[in-house]
Amino acid sequence: MELHILGCYAATPRTISNPSGQVLEMKNHLFLIDCGEGTQVQLRKNKIRFSRIRHVFISHLHGDHFFGLPGLVSTFRLLGRDLELHIYGPKGIKEAITLLLKLGDSWTNYPLVFHELESKEPELIFEDDQLTVETIPLNHRIYTNGFLFREKLGERKLNIKTATEYGIDKCYYQKIKSGHDIVMGDGTVIPNQKLTFDPPKPKSYAYCSDTAFLPSIVQQIKNVDVLYHESTFLESEAHLVKKTKHSTAKEAATVAKDADVGTLVLGHYSTRYKSIQPFKDEALEIFPNVELADDGKVFRFWQN
Amino acid sequence: MELHILGCYAATPRTISNPSGQVLEMKNHLFLIDCGEGTQVQLRKNKIRFSRIRHVFISHLHGDHFFGLPGLVSTFRLLGRDLELHIYGPKGIKEAITLLLKLGDSWTNYPLVFHELESKEPELIFEDDQLTVETIPLNHRIYTNGFLFREKLGERKLNIKTATEYGIDKCYYQKIKSGHDIVMGDGTVIPNQKLTFDPPKPKSYAYCSDTAFLPSIVQQIKNVDVLYHESTFLESEAHLVKKTKHSTAKEAATVAKDADVGTLVLGHYSTRYKSIQPFKDEALEIFPNVELADDGKVFRFWQN
Structure with a gap:
């Protein structure tokens, strides 16, 4: 069970960093979470087999979380995929992807299944015999969901x-x-x-990006093993979070502390900062278990 | 006057190659021609100032020529651009870009001017006192134009x-x-x-990608200094060109020879080939002045 960070920087792709995208490996699923421009190249760099991705979760329709999806869908077609691809994302995502495919007269030869989201309450959006995925409604400039992945209690x-x-x-x-x-x-x-x-304790992972400080999610993500929470800014730029509806590292750590999570992973750093270490330092003042996401990094929290 | 190759490989972006995108510097203009996924990162790598790009020409709406455009348009906004951006491309391009911006509630704060193309005859689409740009209608699976850039005869x-x-x-x-x-x-x-x-001889550049072998363009591009012509395949894969509506290196060289161009630049190579040198070898059998495009390469033909 692994978490591959493909990209974890805010806004524009750069030569040295990528916008949001990550792959969560859980119970033999490879879940792709967000898909900024360049995600398919990052998947290749990280040697993730494209055919193992069957579910894509898009938090919101800002470009840095979404503009890599049309290309990925097209590449799957060029590679001769025949497996279903399920895409979960805000209402409008189907119209966008299908328009782009229509304009290129290049409809997929594999089934593309859209699950459009518009509820402002948490919803169960995927379930099989081993795990569930729920939305975590967030507070950003446009309609945005985080995602909560929970293993089910296994057999004794x-x-x-x-x-x-x-x-x-x-x-x-x-x-x-x-x-x-x-x-x-x-x-x-x-x-x-x-x-x-007793069966092994079920593992859980919550992805919360992008969002303003939102204490109301604490109840839903209480005690998750790992929380990925955006920290676009440091407290020194706290004056920017209200307008942009992002969080500081301190705010992310406050959510982690109140929800009593196992580990907090920070990411979605503004590209204004030359180093990401200050994000960890700031969060550690509030919460003890802090990790920094970075492009290409692989976390194996659950193997301890 | 320079030609920067940002990407010149067909189909999917890879860790080692990029889809179509190039910048032509002509008479103080920086024209961006095609914009596959990753083009904005390639622009950064090639140290091209974003603000100098005011005109983008999109040949057709296949992803490998176009899926980098939404991100580029968004990045221009994030960088605080206020200059107009003119986008020339097939009908539908405006709907696609505006839908993506609308879904992200992130309309540009600079003027975005679309020039949608649908004529099957060559059209003058840009003109100032120093140069002209015309479409070169091509023969591909979907509506596609090449572009012909011609300097005007200068003062004596x-x-x-x-x-x-x-x-x-x-x-x-x-x-x-x-x-x-x-x-x-x-x-x-x-x-x-x-x-x-006498004033210097006006320079000219023709971009022809993607297209099946199309002898009818010879008249329009007669005697251009530089012709970029796609060569997706070698003759050994000639059986693929009819269905895919691409060209072989030999076919590209035949067009170059018949049009009596100065230099032929090959590109849009299928990623099935391990080396691009055979494209040059094949073309040289037909036409003597052949160059191979490659990602990051800069041509300075006109400084001789």
Whole structure:
């Protein structure tokens, strides 16, 4: 389970930095989150197999989060993709992508499925037997959602040693892993707790970009393992956050602290700053576990 | 007068190559021709001042010639541009760009002027006192134009030595440069030819991409100094040109030869080839002056 940062700088792409884009690997899914211009080249640089991406989540329709998507959709076609691609993003995203494909007379030869979002309340937008994805409505200049990825609680782990000692037949193992007690031939009940270990704690990841300081999200992201929260500015530029509806590193750290998350990852830095280290320093004054996203960086938080 | 190749490879952007984009510097203009994804980063790498670009020419609406434009338009806004930007391209380009800006609620704060093209005959689309730009209708899978940039014949150059010998007052110099004879006080007529040199030969550049082999353009581009002609394939893949409506290097060279151009520049190579040298070798069998475009290359043909 990994988080690949493809790009994490605000506004324009530069020779030394890329706009927003990241890939979350969770339970065999590769989720692409935001897709600024140049994302497909960043995917190649990071050696991520295009065919493994089946779900793209777009937070909002500012160019630095979205202008790489038409090219990626086209490249998938040129590479002969036949797998479905699901795109989750604000209402209007379908019109934009389909217009560009229509103008180029280059409709995809694979199914492109749009899931347009317009609710201002959190919504469950994806679910399978292993995980869920919910929107986190944010407060930016245009309609914007963060995304909350949560693994489901898995099966209990079989304690093979105990099960063998009790002489339980293998055909009951699946029943045990599902949480059932076992009734032996003599009527003795062996409680499930004796036969199993707790399943691993489900992992969770919240992506919150772009947004002004928004304490109301704390409840929804409470206790997530990892929170990626934008920090476009430092407190020294705090006068800019109101108009631009971005956050400072201190504000991001305040959300992390109040939500009691495991680790805070900062990103979406304004390109005005020569170094990103001050973002970490500022956040550390509020919250102890802070990491800095950077283009090409891979986080493996969940392997500890 | 220079030609900067920002990108000259077909189809998808890669870590090692870029889709179509080039900047022609002619008579103090910086013309951006095509704008594939990543063009703005290539402009930065090539240290081209964004504010000097006032005219963008888009050949057709396939992504590899066009998907960098929304980002470039947005970046101009973020950089505080106030100069007009003129965009020349196929009908539909205005709808596409304005939709993307509307969805991001980020309309430009500088004037964006669209010149939509739909004629299938050559059209004069730009003219000032120093040069003209015409479309070159091409034959591709969708509506496509090349562009022909021609300097106008300049003023005659004053022969100061002769003018001084005749004792002609400086106030007549402009009249002489405009081509007039001079009548001296005693009625003697000094013919303009004695007082001037011929102006420099006007330079010309034709951009033809993407297109199938199209002999009918020969007449329009006859004798241009430099022809950039796409050569997506080598003759070994000639079976692909009919369906894709692209050209081979041999076909590009045939057009160059028939049009008797000064130099042929090849580009828009399919990314299937490991080396581009075979494109030059193939073209040289037909036409002697062949150059290979490559990303980041700068041609200074006109300084000889």
